[in-house]
Amino acid sequence: MIRLENIDTYYGTSHVIQGLSLHVEAGAAVSILGRNGVGKTTTLRSIMGLTPPKAGKVFINGLPVRGWPPHRIAGLGVAYVPAERHIFPDLTVEENLKLAEARSDQPGAWTLERVYEYFPVLGERRRSGGTKLSGGEQQMLAIGRALMGNPSIMLLDEPSQGLSPILVAKVAQIVSELCKEHGITLLLVEQNFRIALAMAGRHYLMGTKSKIQGEVSSAEIIKDQELIKRTLAV
Numbered sequence: 001m002i003r004l005e006n007i008d009t010y011y012g013t014s015h016v017i018q019g020l021s022l023h024v025e026a027g028a029a030v031s032i033l034g035r036n037g038v039g040k041t042t043t044l045r046s047i048m049g050l051t052p053p054k055a056g057k058v059f060i061n062g063l064p065v066r067g068w069p070p071h072r073i074a075g076l077g078v079a080y081v082p083a084e085r086h087i088f089p090d091l092t093v094e095e096n097l098k099l100a101e102a103r104s105d106q107p108g109a110w111t112l113e114r115v116y117e118y119f120p121v122l123g124e125r126r127r128s129g130g131t132k133l134s135g136g137e138q139q140m141l142a143i144g145r146a147l148m149g150n151p152s153i154m155l156l157d158e159p160s161q162g163l164s165p166i167l168v169a170k171v172a173q174i175v176s177e178l179c180k181e182h183g184i185t186l187l188l189v190e191q192n193f194r195i196a197l198a199m200a201g202r203h204y205l206m207g208t209k210s211k212i213q214g215e216v217s218s219a220e221i222i223k224d225q226e227l228i229k230r231t232l233a234v
Helices: 040-048 070-074 093-099 112-118 120-124 135-147 165-182 193-199 218-223 226-232
Strands: 002-011 014-024 029-033 055-060 078-081 153-157 185-190 202-206 212-217
Touching (some): 014 212, 040 055, 070 078, 078 135, 112 120, 153 165, 165 193, 212 226
Antiparallel strands (some): 002 055
């Protein structure tokens, strides 16, 4: 569903991603683990076309999409949930959700009612403005809004950021269930390896300039946590 081949991405003259290659199979949940500043978020932005790579290849479901605008990539069924969440503060919960609605006649398509089933608190707060939501509620709203586009792929950036451990565990459980039950392909960026273990089964260990230092399973991480300590060490 996702394949990157030797991409190079810049912020101005800063060469942030240098020759990155990775892949995510259909229906799989994969994480990118690494410390701050190594290029994890830029990887997601490169896939989404928000910070387009200047070299290399980006494939979504076999289609070469490097250079496509973000809305066209989203049209392929790709949803991006940024770490900042980007909730519209002057809109209600329901208005935020409706903004992303992509109507579908397919069985099991996402609707307001289905999002409220998975996130009951959003149904309870449907008339509340974005500024009145807690951090956990905003994260749920960001994920719910992504689902309203009926995606087949979800790019999820640092879902644990700013949340209490209890809320992090709840969000991780919900997203894992969503991916398994609805066949959503997940590429997750995270610094908290315990959350990554709860949500994904395969993990890329990213070092400086987005260099992949290893590709491991959850079982391998559990067996040898020194792998993670070396990857996440400052």
